[in-house]
Amino acid sequence: MRWRSPVFWASVISVPVALWAVAIFVGGCVWARPANEIGDFLAGFAGSLSFLWIIATILLQREELELQRAEIKALAAESKSQSSYLLTGAKFDLIQRWSSWLNMFSQKNETVLARSAHKMMVSIF
Numbered sequence: 001m002r003w004r005s006p007v008f009w010a011s012v013i014s015v016p017v018a019l020w021a022v023a024i025f026v027g028g029c030v031w032a033r034p035a036n037e038i039g040d041f042l043a044g045f046a047g048s049l050s051f052l053w054i055i056a057t058i059l060l061q062r063e064e065l066e067l068q069r070a071e072i073k074a075l076a077a078e079s080k081s082q083s084s085y086l087l088t089g090a091k092f093d094l095i096q097r098w099s100s101w102l103n104m105f106s107q108k109n110e111t112v113l114a115r116s117a118h119k120m121m122v123s124i125f
Helices: 006-026 035-107 111-124
Strands: none
8 A cells, every 4th residue: 555655646646856966966967057047956856845745745635535534424424323322312302301390290199181191192203
């Protein structure tokens, strides 16, 4: 997988280009030029390498964004699962509250109202 990395390929290309530039610079043909031409040579060399590394950076960011999208999708699925568990818990809590409310009515001898409320609650769920 290492050979698929944009940093690997940018390094593979940068090293020969850098060696070539050093060979030309040290070889003497650049030293005989005026200072502005030496600056132009160095600027062209640095510009080409920076363009190469910008492309490598963009490719790395694309890979990271793909991984982040996958992580967000997994998080959304987990959140949906968690919300269904919370909804189930809320339903049981509601049933428990209704049950305690019905017990309160049954204690006051209002069993007819309690039974009808219980039937209504059972029909909802």
